[in-house]
Amino acid sequence: MAATTEAKRKGELKMLETARYFFDEAAKKLKLEDSLIELLRYPKRRLIVNFPVRMDNGKVMNFEGYRVQCHPVLGPGKGGIRYHPDTTLDEVEALAVLMNWKCAVAGLPFSGAKGGVRCNPKEMSVGELERLTRRYAAEIAPIIGPDVDIPAPDVYTSSREMAWIVDTISMHHNGEFMPGLVTGKPILLGGSLGRETATARGGFFCTLEALKHLNMKLEGATVAIQGFGNAGSYYAQFVQEAGAKIIAISDSKGGIYNSKGLDYKAVLAFKKETGTVVGFKGADKITNEELLELQCDILAPSALEDQLHERNAPKVKAKVICELANGPTTKEADAILHERNIFVIPDILANAGGVTVSYFEWVQDRYRYFWDAERVDERLKIFMTEAFKRVLDMHLKHKVDMRTAAFMTAVSRVAEAARARGMYP
Ligand code: NAD
Numbered sequence: 001m002a003a004t005t006e007a008k009r010k011g012e013l014k015m016l017e018t019a020r021y022f023f024d025e026a027a028k029k030l031k032l033e034d035s036l037i038e039l040l041r042y043p044k045r046r047l048i049v050n051f052p053v054r055m056d057n058g059k060v061m062n063f064e065g066y067r068v069q070c071h072p073v074l075g076p077g078k079g080g081i082r083y084h085p086d087t088t089l090d091e092v093e094a095l096a097v098l099m100n101w102k103c104a105v106a107g108l109p110f111s112g113a114k115g116g117v118r119c120n121p122k123e124m125s126v127g128e129l130e131r132l133t134r135r136y137a138a139e140i141a142p143i144i145g146p147d148v149d150i151p152a153p154d155v156y157t158s159s160r161e162m163a164w165i166v167d168t169i170s171m172h173h174n175g176e177f178m179p180g181l182v183t184g185k186p187i188l189l190g191g192s193l194g195r196e197t198a199t200a201r202g203g204f205f206c207t208l209e210a211l212k213h214l215n216m217k218l219e220g221a222t223v224a225i226q227g228f229g230n231a232g233s234y235y236a237q238f239v240q241e242a243g244a245k246i247i248a249i250s251d252s253k254g255g256i257y258n259s260k261g262l263d264y265k266a267v268l269a270f271k272k273e274t275g276t277v278v279g280f281k282g283a284d285k286i287t288n289e290e291l292l293e294l295q296c297d298i299l300a301p302s303a304l305e306d307q308l309h310e311r312n313a314p315k316v317k318a319k320v321i322c323e324l325a326n327g328p329t330t331k332e333a334d335a336i337l338h339e340r341n342i343f344v345i346p347d348i349l350a351n352a353g354g355v356t357v358s359y360f361e362w363v364q365d366r367y368r369y370f371w372d373a374e375r376v377d378e379r380l381k382i383f384m385t386e387a388f389k390r391v392l393d394m395h396l397k398h399k400v401d402m403r404t405a406a407f408m409t410a411v412s413r414v415a416e417a418a419r420a421r422g423m424y425p
Contacts, residue, residue, distance in 0.1 A: 015305055015327040016094035019101065022331070026407035029398060036415050043096055043112075045069045046089060049139035053132045056125050063132060065117040066092040067140045069149055070100040073418045076147050077113030078103055078355060080154025080184075081136075081161070083129075087116035095154075098326060098348060099355070104410035106352040106387050108359045111414075113149050115140065121156045133161045137168040144169065146180035146366070152358055153184040163189055180365040183358035190368075192361035194376035195354070200234030201377065202353015203324045205384040206345045207239070207298060210320050213392060214343060219243035222296040224318070226250050226288060227303025228267070228277055231324040231351065235300055236264035244298070248291045249277050252303070255291040256283035292316060301328035308333040316342060323347040329403075338401035346403040348410065349391055356383045 020041065027037050047067045052060045066089050069077040079099040082092075092114045100112025117136050121129060143149055153162060162182045166189060170177050179190030187193065194201075211218055221244045225232045228251045236246055245261040253276040256262065262283060270280045278285060292299065292312055299318035301307050305327035308316065313333035321337065321344045323329065328347065329337070337344055357380060364370050371379075395405035 014330065016090065016097060018327060018331050019094065019097045022403055022407040023097075023101070023411060025404050026411040029400065029404065029408055030412050030415070032411065032415055036418060039071060039418065040073075040411065040414060043068050043093055044071045045143065046093060047140065047143060048089060049136070051135045051139050053128065053135055055128055063117055063119050063136070065115065065136045065139060067115040067143060067149070067151075068093045068096040068113060069143065070096055070112040071418070072111045072148075073414050073421065074104060074111055075109035076111070076145070077149035078108070078110035078152070078183075078358065079113035079115065080152045081115040081117070081157050082154035083117050083119050083121045083132075083156040083161075085118060085120045087118045092116045095326075100414070101407060101410040102348040102352050102355060104413045105348050105391065105406050106356050106359075106383060107390075107413075108356065110150075110355075110359065113151075114154075115151055116154075129161070130164055133157075133164045134168045137165040138172070141169050141172055144181065146178060146362070150180065150358075150362060151182045152355075159184055159186045159191060162186075180362050183361040185361070190361070190365045190370075192357055192364055192376060193371065193373040194380065195357045195361065196230070197234045198357035198376075198380060199231045199324060199351050199354035200238060201380060202356060202384045203231070203235055203300070203322050203345070203350045204238035204242075205353070205381050206350050206388050207320065207322050208242075209385055209388040209392070210322070210343055210345055214320065216297065216319065220245065221298055222247045223298045223300065224248040224291050224294045224296045225300045225302055226255070226291055226307060226328075227301070227325065228271060229302070232300065232302030233264065233268055235302060235322075235324060236267075239298070240264050247296055248286060248294055250286075250288050250291050250303075251277050254278045255286040255288055256280045257286045257291070257294070258283040294318075298322060301325045304328065306330055308337070310336060313337055314340070316340075318342060321345065323350045326351065334401065334403055344402050345388075346391075346406045349387060349402075349406045352387060353380055353384055356380055 049065045096112045096114035103110040162185045185191040223244050223246045248257045271277050293315045295317045298320045300322045302324040308329040310332040313336035390409050391406045394409050
């Protein structure tokens with residue numbers, strides 16, 4: 001546990017370092033004025049709350065929670081809340097900063113935010129989790145609101161916790177129901193259709209655009225997917241339905257490979273039954289490391305951060321990398337992949353489909369009129385395709401790698417809005 005914790009922390013901090021590095025690169029290329037660099041490099045607010053929760057055994061335990069908000073230049077803050085024993089203020093800050101650039105790249109009227117509570121939800125009862133969630137919501141309530149900062153689910157939180165947050169804060173406002181306060185809610189309380197598939201679908205639309213740009217076809221293209229959870233499994237579905245051949249899939253226990261193709265539905269059914277993809281009949285066992293170095297057209301890291309680094313980047317054989325995971329590539333690996341002409345769809349673009357549909361949920365909540373799934377998917381396609389094109393234009397115009405281009409797109413958008421707003425007082 002200690003080693004995992006340490007590795008995880010390093011990963012999160014590396015993510016912050018990488019986000020800062022690419023912000024600095026973008027700022028340099030955009031010749032951003034010093035005052036804006038100072039303003040945008042750091043979050044506006046880092047809130048720490050300590051609060052008591054009565055446990056089932058009658059004892060009171062204190063918990064530490066966080067909410068970090070970037071400067072709300074483009075609009076209210078947006079970002080998830082995670083419950084994890086290793087959550088720290090630095091981790092939450094790293095994730096808030098990434099959200100800031102992700103919202104800007106996707107063209108959403110939001111700035112970045114993130115929250116967390118250091119706790120072990122696996123060892124807590126539903127009653128304890130409800131009391132913790134309600135008290136944490138009350139603690140951060142002064143800086144939360146449909147026009148201020150809109151939380152969402154993240155690691156070990158779900159629509160259940162979002163419903164408790166809406167209920168708690170509504171109680172603080174004489175019972176006024178405020179569904180636009182959080183996203184990722186149950187459908188009956190103002191959640192949006194299409195959220196579950198949104199991240200993978202957004203990545204799929206980006207993949208289609210990337211292939212078009214590279215004069216490649218998805219039909220018959222070979223795909224390797226690391227991670228077979230929400231993002232990875234729906235991505236597998238979308239690419240297979242479009243005619244691609246999935247040759248490798250993995251999860252935390254290892255990977256499977258078949259050069260003739262794997263049927264995502266059969267692998268999913270096998271994983272549901274056994275808890276892992278490993279052991280799937282008619283496929284060879286491979287390691288997660290081997291999967292990343294396979295001969296294939298598209299590689300989709302969809303699990304963890306720091307998977308592609310300076311040691312394996314020279315051995316990657318994919319032509320396109322679609323980063324569904326957050327931070328799967330270190331900045332050293334990024335430079336190597338760019339040098340080797342491997343086309344990377346960076347995380348802040350490739351996985352922005354999730355927050356885009358969260359934006360749709362917020363819009364629907366504001367006017368209390370809800371869209372069918374087709375409308376959600378159609379609009380997601382428009383948003384993702386346009387975002388991809390903006391980044392590609394920046395990439396071609398400035399002859400920079402796609403990640404720098406994505407940061408330049410995001411930073412220039414926020415900087416332009418900041419200049420237009422001017423300075424108070
Ligand atoms: P998930 O928990 O549903 O699935 C994660 C998958 O990764 C599981 O199959 C797990 O077995 C696998 N995995 C864990 N450790 C692994 C390892 N060492 N090697 C290979 N596979 C491993 O999570 P998810 O929601 O699919 O998220 C995956 C990634 O996508 C994360 O980086 C997340 O931050 C990012 N992301 C997800 C969303 C979303 O809406 N789900 C949005 C944006 C970004």
